[in-house]
Amino acid sequence: MTTTPARPATEAQRARFLRILDVATMLVTTGGEEALQMSDLPSLAHVSLAALYRYFPSKQHLLFALVEHHLESVLAKTQPNRRAGQPVRERAADHMLRLFRVDQRVPKLGAVVRRLSSLTDPHFSAERDRLTRLHMEIVQRAVGPMSDHQRQVIWVVIGTADAAIQHWMAGILTPGEVRFQILTACRLLDLPADQIAADRRLADREPA
Template identity: 25%
Template sequence: MATARMNGRSPEAQAFRADRVIETARQLATEGGYEAVQMREVAKRARVALATLYRYYPSKDDLIRAFVDAQVRLLRADVVARPPQDANPGARAAAVFIRAFHAMTRDRGFAQAAMCIYHTPQPLGTQARPIEEGHRASFIDIAAYAAWGSGHQPTDDEYLALYLLESLLNSSVISWLNGHMTPDYVERRLWFAAARLLVEPSGPPGGGRRAD
């Protein structure tokens, strides 16, 4: 995940405002989704040199990842401040996925941009980028925290269930963006799946490996 690194050694580094750049990119996504996030327009609106922008964010995908990460941090803070109060881990985990979905329904352009960078297949023959620690693992950790609290170490099967729920959320968001599902139906799918995937016992010890 690309993040702006400012060591303060130059006026250029001191002047670079990552928060302003990220918010500018987010606004462009809101206006027109993935295609609207153009590096030249981000630089113009954020009042930074285009070369400087590329130094901190080598591509617009890196910039979009940055504002997706910012949204995930907001979700984490919200879950810590207002933890789900449902009666069982499945319902509490589902509540987190649904909060994330609600945020996307409030900003369709953001949702479309996020889905494009994480869930669009690369052209055939493209060198795959290594999976970095970032919003995916963080999002799963937020759901695990909501489901079981900070003192619980999820089992391999519990992690697997959370990754399956994340995959269901992503596919459902794409279907919603394409007009194939209503928001209510997406929520029903998430509640239904969580209730069946996150049950006790989750399976025999060591029954699966954590998805990386």
Template identity: 35%
Template sequence: MPAEASTSRPASSPLTERQEARRRRILHASAQLASRGGFDAVQMREVAESSQVALGTLYRYFPSKVHLLVATMQDQLEHMHGTLRKKPPTGDSAAGRVAETLMRAFRALQREPHLADAMVRALTFADRSVSPEVDQVSRQTTAIILDAMGLADPTPQQLSAVRVIEHTWHSALITWLSGRASIAQVKIDIETVCRLIDLTDPDRRA
């Protein structure tokens, strides 16, 4: 596997400079509009206009609104992973560190709830045509969690626990975004699910 920016994307044809710039302008416009009014506020015509690109071009870069928003999420996730790396969590147990990390991410999302709404809704609404991109987001999330656990090569059990944590994370986020769960509840649920980690830690049979 050749060294490549953690960004991923096989880079089937390396974009020229101007193309890279267009791509960034589009993602920036997308995030900006999303921050304003969430999923609905990201209108393809407006994204095109804001990023100084023809509508057809926008669709060449991102074949659908969902693709665009999922790519926006990848972009934001990288930021976040970078930020988290700088200040690793300090808890004693793996479970505690993961919970701390997720709550930190959660607080970051709280600062831009509309953006969070747009990204998460796109993510869960995505159909099979977006699977590769969604998968990439999922791998990135997994990496963040494994980082917090401080684990190099997890057992299958632990991987399952991590998947369950991700499930809970996404779904809890949705219930919070749609106003059906309080922040406190999200916190409790995150902490609850993180106990699964200790449960699957071979060293620490409670």
């Protein structure tokens, strides 16, 4: 049974909580997930072992909190695209390419973000869903207004971009190939609404 993490209730507790997240983020960013060892954190973050496990009962809890904190920071910094008259396709491509540049600068953190966003462990479904909502809020803020059918298509674009970036992380694709896939996938946002509706009906049809 998964233990429910405590939430900081006072300023002092909040300071300890954030100190742990800051140290954990630094370790993951520089050394990857394997560099994050729970046994090292109390001394590095100047907290007690009891405080560490009160807020983060496991390394997985800590990683989810770290990624959620990171995405909340990204959301706070995300500015709407204000280029007058720019098509949704171009606004989406600008955003996806900008995210890829971040992954190129801090690939180890990006790898953790993507692993947790697709984690299938049912014990962490609520945490994964929070990451999904944050991802979508970031996209909606960065890309701006979209039609109903474009909001359906944007998930296809995001999935394609994520898969391409993961293949780059695995050494399968070059950066140029990732950018090409992102730019090509974003062209799906130009498809007319009736074509997207037809594809949705075809996808939902029961197989013969």
